[in-house]
Amino acid sequence: MSVLSAAKKVFYLPIMIGEWDMATIVETVAAMRVLVAEARQAGKSIGFVPTMGALHAGHLALMQQAKKNCDIVVVSIFVNPTQFGPNEDFTAYPRTWAEDLAVCRSAGVDAVFHPPARELYPDGWGTWVEVTGVTDKLCGRSRPTHFRGVATVVTKLFNIVQPDQAFFGQKDAQQVIVLRKMVRDLNMVPEIVMVPIVRDEDGLAKSSRNAYLSSEQRQAALVLSQGLAKAREMAAAGEQEPAAIREAVLSHIQSAPQANVDYVELYSFPDLAEIAVLNQDVLLAVAVRFGATRLIDNIILTPSRT
Amino acid sequence: MSVLSAAKKVFYLPIMIGEWDMATIVETVAAMRVLVAEARQAGKSIGFVPTMGALHAGHLALMQQAKKNCDIVVVSIFVNPTQFGPNEDFTAYPRTWAEDLAVCRSAGVDAVFHPPARELYPDGWGTWVEVTGVTDKLCGRSRPTHFRGVATVVTKLFNIVQPDQAFFGQKDAQQVIVLRKMVRDLNMVPEIVMVPIVRDEDGLAKSSRNAYLSSEQRQAALVLSQGLAKAREMAAAGEQEPAAIREAVLSHIQSAPQANVDYVELYSFPDLAEIAVLNQDVLLAVAVRFGATRLIDNIILTPSRT
Structure with missing residues (x-):
C-alpha cells in the first residue's frame, strides 16, 4: 500500500502485529500511520479510546469495552488545547503520564498515541469542524467553542488512527451526541460506542x-x-x-x-x-x-x- | 472486515474487482462503501475525481491522470448545493448526465458515484468543515460561503470513497490550495493532485x-x-x-x-x-x-x- 510504503521510507519501524510491546508509545502521526497500516494489512479491527489523560476507572471501562469489541486497541493521551476556552483550565489540567501509561498497560492496550501539541497543531494550522444544532445548548452555552475543538481533534484523530469503533463515556453525553452527528453528517467510518458512567461508591461520577x-x-x-x-x-x-x-x-x-x-x-x-x-x-x-x-x-x- | 460485511448484509452486490462493468453507476453511500472495501481487499489503489458534471476536456484530463496513477478510478458527479451562494447558479448549473456518463466510459472510469442530494444532505444535516486563512481572499471574498461548501462536500466524499489520490484542476487553483490545507490540517489520507488547465485552441480555459x-x-x-x-x-x-x-x-x-x-x-x-x-x-x-x-x-x- 502506498501510504505504508511511503511512511516506511521515512520512519522504518520493524514492528509486526502480535509482536508489539504492550502499549507501544507513538508520538508522531507518521509512526501511527505505519501501525494502522500494519493492523489493516493483518485484517485486524481497531478500537480507539481518545482521552486527555489523567486516566481513571471511567477511562478503564472504555478500554475494556474496546478490548471486547476489537482486535487492536489504541488509546490517545492528548490534552487538546482547542477544546478549552480562554479562561478555562488548559494549563492546570492534570497531567499524569506515568500513571496513565501504567493504566493503559494494565488494560492490555496495544498502542498509546501521545503526540506533542505541535504534531497536531503546527504553525499555520487552521481548519475547523463545526457541528451545528446540538452544540448550542447545555455545555455548549457556557463553553461556546468547546465542541468545535472536540469535533476538530476527534476528526484529526479518526483520520490518523482510522478505527472501526471509538469509545466515549456517557458522562460526556452531549459529546457523544455531537460526535455521532458529526460522523453521520460527514460520512465518517468509525462507529461511536457510548459506555455507561462509572461512579465512586458514594455516587460521584468519575472525572x-x-x-x-x-x-x-x-x-x-x-x-x-x-x-x-x-x-x-x-x-x-x-x-x-x-x-x-x-x-x-x-x-x-x-x-x-x-x-x-x-x-x-x-x-x-x-x-x-x-x-x-x-x-x-x-x-x-x-x-x-x-x-x-x-x-x-x-x-x-x-x-x-x- | 466489519464495514464490508455490514454493507453486504444490506446491499449485496455480486461485484468483483476486474469484473466491473465500465463505469458502474453507484447512487448510495452504502453501495459505494462496498465497492471501496472490495478494492481495498484486492489491494487496489483508488484515484478519485470529484466533479459537478457538465464534463469537458478539463475533467477528462483529471480522469486520465487518475488512470495513470491509480488502479481504480472513481468519478463523482454531484452538483453540490452547499457550495453555491443564495444568488448563484445552482438551479441553472448545466446537468448533462447522459453525456457525462459517456465521457466517464470513454475514459475507462471504473465507477461513477451519482447520489441524489438527499443521500448526502438528509433532513437534520448540519456539520461543516471550515478552512480559515486561505479562504478569505480571491473567490472567497465574492463567494463567502463557497469554500466551506467545497471543503465540506470533499470531506464527505473522501470519507465515502477513501481514495489514495484525488485529482483537481489548476483552473480552480484556490480550491486546490484550500483542499491541500484541509488535508494537512485534518490529517486526511488522500493526496491532492493538481492537473494543469486545459484550454480551447484560442486560449479560453475549459469550464x-x-x-x-x-x-x-x-x-x-x-x-x-x-x-x-x-x-x-x-x-x-x-x-x-x-x-x-x-x-x-x-x-x-x-x-x-x-x-x-x-x-x-x-x-x-x-x-x-x-x-x-x-x-x-x-x-x-x-x-x-x-x-x-x-x-x-x-x-x-x-x-x-x-
Whole structure:
C-alpha cells in the first residue's frame, strides 16, 4: 500500500502485529500511520479510546469495552488545547503520564498515541469542524467553542488512527451526541460506542476534574448524583412533567451551599429537542461549579413501560 | 472486515474487482462503501475525481491522470448545493448526465458515484468543515460561503470513497490550495493532485460555465487568457513588480467592454500571502463577469532562473 510504503521510507519501524510491546508509545502521526497500516494489512479491527489523560476507572471501562469489541486497541493521551476556552483550565489540567501509561498497560492496550501539541497543531494550522444544532445548548452555552475543538481533534484523530469503533463515556453525553452527528453528517467510518458512567461508591461520577475538589467540595458534589437518582425515582413513579423533575433536581443541588448551578436541563435523547412531556428517551443533564471546578453528570430517563 | 460485511448484509452486490462493468453507476453511500472495501481487499489503489458534471476536456484530463496513477478510478458527479451562494447558479448549473456518463466510459472510469442530494444532505444535516486563512481572499471574498461548501462536500466524499489520490484542476487553483490545507490540517489520507488547465485552441480555459456565454461574450472572454499570457511574458522579461503586472493584466481585460472585473490579484503560491516582489512562485488569478456569467482563470509565475 502506498501510504505504508511511503511512511516506511521515512520512519522504518520493524514492528509486526502480535509482536508489539504492550502499549507501544507513538508520538508522531507518521509512526501511527505505519501501525494502522500494519493492523489493516493483518485484517485486524481497531478500537480507539481518545482521552486527555489523567486516566481513571471511567477511562478503564472504555478500554475494556474496546478490548471486547476489537482486535487492536489504541488509546490517545492528548490534552487538546482547542477544546478549552480562554479562561478555562488548559494549563492546570492534570497531567499524569506515568500513571496513565501504567493504566493503559494494565488494560492490555496495544498502542498509546501521545503526540506533542505541535504534531497536531503546527504553525499555520487552521481548519475547523463545526457541528451545528446540538452544540448550542447545555455545555455548549457556557463553553461556546468547546465542541468545535472536540469535533476538530476527534476528526484529526479518526483520520490518523482510522478505527472501526471509538469509545466515549456517557458522562460526556452531549459529546457523544455531537460526535455521532458529526460522523453521520460527514460520512465518517468509525462507529461511536457510548459506555455507561462509572461512579465512586458514594455516587460521584468519575472525572479527571474531581482531583481539583477539596474534601468539603467533594462531599457537597454528591448532590449531583443524588439529584439524578431522585429524578429517576420520580420518572419511575410516573412523573411526566419535565419542569417538575427539573425543579426537584435543582432544589436538591442547591441544598449544597457551595453549589453554583450552570444548568439543570432535560432534552430528548439523542436529538436534544425541547420536550413537553416524558414520553421518549430523555437526557437529564446537570453542570455545577464548586469553587473553580465545574462538574457535569447526567442520566438517560426512559419512559416507564407500565 | 466489519464495514464490508455490514454493507453486504444490506446491499449485496455480486461485484468483483476486474469484473466491473465500465463505469458502474453507484447512487448510495452504502453501495459505494462496498465497492471501496472490495478494492481495498484486492489491494487496489483508488484515484478519485470529484466533479459537478457538465464534463469537458478539463475533467477528462483529471480522469486520465487518475488512470495513470491509480488502479481504480472513481468519478463523482454531484452538483453540490452547499457550495453555491443564495444568488448563484445552482438551479441553472448545466446537468448533462447522459453525456457525462459517456465521457466517464470513454475514459475507462471504473465507477461513477451519482447520489441524489438527499443521500448526502438528509433532513437534520448540519456539520461543516471550515478552512480559515486561505479562504478569505480571491473567490472567497465574492463567494463567502463557497469554500466551506467545497471543503465540506470533499470531506464527505473522501470519507465515502477513501481514495489514495484525488485529482483537481489548476483552473480552480484556490480550491486546490484550500483542499491541500484541509488535508494537512485534518490529517486526511488522500493526496491532492493538481492537473494543469486545459484550454480551447484560442486560449479560453475549459469550464462548465462557458456554456452560458453568448458568442460575443465568448469572444470577449479571450482577454482573460491573453492577459495572463502577457503577464507571463512580462515576468519572463524580468518584471519584478506585482503592481506592474497586475495593472497590465487589468487594463487588457478591461479593454473588453463587456468585462466586469471581480478581481485581478497576485499572491504567493501556495500560501496566498501578500507579495512585494516576484521572487517566489506566484499565483496570478483573475475573475471576470460577462453578463451573469463569472469566469476564472490563473497562471502560476515562477521566478526567472537567469
